[in-house]
Amino acid sequence: MDVERKTITLKLLNKQIDQALKAISKPYGYKYNVSGGSIYKKSGVYFITAFPFTVRNNGYKINVRASIKLYEYDNLFWNIFDMSDNANQPESLRAIGAFVAPSVEIYRNDYSINDGSEAEQLCESIILELDAKSLEFIDIIERNHGCLDKYILTEIKDDVLLTMLAYIHLGEYQNAKRLAELELSQGRGGGFRNKDLDFNEYILRYIQ
Numbered sequence: 001m002d003v004e005r006k007t008i009t010l011k012l013l014n015k016q017i018d019q020a021l022k023a024i025s026k027p028y029g030y031k032y033n034v035s036g037g038s039i040y041k042k043s044g045v046y047f048i049t050a051f052p053f054t055v056r057n058n059g060y061k062i063n064v065r066a067s068i069k070l071y072e073y074d075n076l077f078w079n080i081f082d083m084s085d086n087a088n089q090p091e092s093l094r095a096i097g098a099f100v101a102p103s104v105e106i107y108r109n110d111y112s113i114n115d116g117s118e119a120e121q122l123c124e125s126i127i128l129e130l131d132a133k134s135l136e137f138i139d140i141i142e143r144n145h146g147c148l149d150k151y152i153l154t155e156i157k158d159d160v161l162l163t164m165l166a167y168i169h170l171g172e173y174q175n176a177k178r179l180a181e182l183e184l185s186q187g188r189g190g191g192f193r194n195k196d197l198d199f200n201e202y203i204l205r206y207i208q
Helices: 002-028 071-080 084-088 116-144 148-155 160-170 173-185 199-207
Strands: 031-033 038-043 046-056 060-070 104-113
Touching (some): 038 116, 046 071, 060 116, 104 116, 148 160, 173 199
Antiparallel strands (some): 046 060
């Protein structure tokens, strides 16, 4: 009985958080996709996304994970992967779609919340932090590296797909080709498959 009560309480709290995020996101230029649980917006050449997730942990907490990518990365990913029509779909697809370009994480944070009466104020804090930290991150990228592509190639060591997209976006096709060939030679297709071809095979076809 106690478990059932907690489940209902979490559902009610989530409903109030969803309502607050949807209302508060808009004035700051963000959108909130309730079904996908994502806050997102296009900011210049960038696409910023955050995923708030409510959990029960000594009360309730909203876990937020925020990330950034070039808006063009999804278009490039879809062109390579023979899914260019996805660019005409609702923008939320870039945040929650099954076939989307990866992003660079900006930050993670947890927010404690006791009940629904705190939802509006707390959700505004979430949006304000997202806005401030994404702008700060963009400034660091552009000041220290010139662009996100070069930041990825310098700082991100463990995301092969992101690295190949950065190479291709910079026009360094042979570097992307060598990386795709290396991955395939070691039995790694790239994590995505369409029409019986792995993503790394699509990379080679795109570059030829």
